[in-house]
Amino acid sequence: MATDVLVAEPGATLAAIASAAGVSRTTLHSHYPTRQAxxxxxxxxAMRVCAEAISGAAEGGGDVLARVVAALVPVGAHLAFLWRNPSFDHDPELGARWLEIEGELRxxxxxxREEGSLSADLPDxxxxxxxxxxxxxxxxxIFLGRLAPLDAPGLVLATLTSRRDAIPARIGRPR
Amino acid sequence: MATDVLVAEPGATLAAIASAAGVSRTTLHSHYPTRQAxxxxxxxxAMRVCAEAISGAAEGGGDVLARVVAALVPVGAHLAFLWRNPSFDHDPELGARWLEIEGELRxxxxxxREEGSLSADLPDxxxxxxxxxxxxxxxxxIFLGRLAPLDAPGLVLATLTSRRDAIPARIGRPR
DNA sequence: TCGATCCTGAACACTCATGTTCAGAATGCT
DNA sequence: AGCATTCTGAACATGAGTGTTCAGGATCGA
Structure with a gap:
């Protein structure tokens, strides 16, 4: 997938991206006329994937926070792509779209917060x-192999909410 | 400073970097023969600045955690440069140096943790x-103007440790 | 004032990613 | 088999960034 290559190397050549995607550079150009496109x-x-993860987690009752974290972790590569690409900071359209997504997460x-699973002390x-x-x-x-995918949401939750019960047993430091 | 330009635009032209630094491209080349250099x-x-911030905060007794956070916030631009530049992920020498820095912070x-200001439940x-x-x-x-520099350490601390008393009064959401 | 040092603008060659074109191969559908 | 669609490799022009050189200007201390 182009996302993976571009995450690892934002300045990757179109040739590199094409070969990673398993197509020729010509074909790539036929789909996307220019690099910017x-x-x-x-x-x-990437934004659509993130937005879907968030709105998908929003449905249903119970621990929303846990669900949204668990849904976002797997799309971390997309998050990384958006995040590591400063060029989007200056694109008004994409910037606006991202603000929408932040709004959805908010x-x-x-x-x-109403559920009580997140402290209301910090600014939204x-x-x-x-x-x-x-x-x-x-x-x-996870990508570096230091963290098991299933343990990740627990760590994030524990950090974000101080809910010690969210810490994966495999990972705690009981000593 | 070259760091600022490169944070905002990692692919910035040498000409752009030079002019931002207030020197000619020729002079820039005389100092650093190649872009990679x-x-x-x-x-x-950037790594030295971060390392100094950490080791500087390590000295002295009392709330080390608060000091190290407060020391790191101002060098956020350097952190951003390192973080947003995937090319360093593959450079063994710089990678090793970064691991050292992580070790110092650890x-x-x-x-x-021994002071009790940081929970010992999470992996180091x-x-x-x-x-x-x-x-x-x-x-x-802070850069985007959403956060006052003096409030930043408190927010980070509060998130990291659930110490509600660290939350800047200006910022809390008491309602 | 002289000399040393550093900086500067301009010019140049060179490399490389990009975008385009095109004839032919591969694939799939009827 | 015939046809349409898509993909492919190659070639080419172009532009932009890079690295180099150099003659001249600016700065500063002796």
């Missing part, structure tokens, strides 16, 4: 950013 | 990464 498409897809966190925007950052860190460590 | 130098400086956090490596990530988020929001 490709980056845009990847970014839009709504979810608001519900989590901060909780949103902290969650994204922690999810990113978790998925990075 | 420049990036290396910036990375090494030692500091170990002291914080996770605390290290979470701290870096939260500091980065804080400094990004």
């Amino acid at each position: 490709l980056l845009r498409a990847v970014a839009e897809r 709504d979810v966190l608001e519900v989590a 925007w901060w909780s949103v950013h902290a969650l994204f950052a922690l999810v990113y860190v978790a998925s990075e460590n | 420049l990036l290396r130098a910036v990375a090494e400086r 030692d500091v956090l170990e002291v914080a 490596w996770w605390s290290v990464h979470a701290l870096f990530a939260l500091v980065y988020v804080a400094s990004e929001n």
Whole structure:
């Protein structure tokens, strides 16, 4: 997938991206006329994936916070792509789309606060950013093999909420 | 400073970097013969700055955790440069240096655990990464004007330790 | 004032990613 | 088999960034 290559190397050649995607550079160009178009498409897809993860987790009752974290961890690569690509900071359209997504997550966190699973002491925007950052860190460590995918949501949750019961037993430091 | 330009735009032209630094491209080349040399130098400086912030905070008794967070927030731009530059992930020398820095922070956090200011439930490596990530988020929001520099350490601390007393009064959500 | 040092703008060659075109191969559908 | 669609490899032009050189200007101390 183009996302993976671009996460590892944002300046990757179109030739490299094409070969990683298993197609020729010519074919790549037929789909995305220009490099910018490709980056845009990847970014839009990444945002869609993230948005779906969030809205999917928003449905249903009970521990929303746990669900949204668990849903975001697997899409960490997309998060990383968006996050590590400063070019999008200056693109108004993508920037607006991202603000929407932050808004959706903020709504979810608001519900989590009402549920009592998230402290209401911190500013909502901060909780949103902290969650994204922690999810990113978790998925990075999964990628590096330091963290088991199933343990990741627990770590993020425990950090974000101080719920010690969320810490995966495999990982705790009881000593 | 070259760091600032490269944080905002990792693929920035040497001409752009030079003009941002207030020198001619020729002069830049005389200092750093090649682009790679420049990036290396910036990375090494960034790491040195971070390392000094950490070791500086390690000295002295009392709330080490608060000191190290407060010391790292101002160097967030350097953190951002290192973090957003995947090319360093593959450079063995710089990678080793970064592991050293993580180790230094880990030692500091170990002291914080003994002090009782940091929960001992989470794995040490996770605390290290979470701290870096939260500091980065804080400094990004400072840059964007959403967060007052003096409030940042409190937010990071509160998130990392659930110490509600660390939350800046200006920022809390008492309602 | 002289000399040393550093900086500067301009010019140049060179490499490399990009974007385009096209004829032919591969694939799939009827 | 015939046809349409898609993919492919190769070639090419172009532009941009890079690295180099050099003659001249600026700065500063002796």
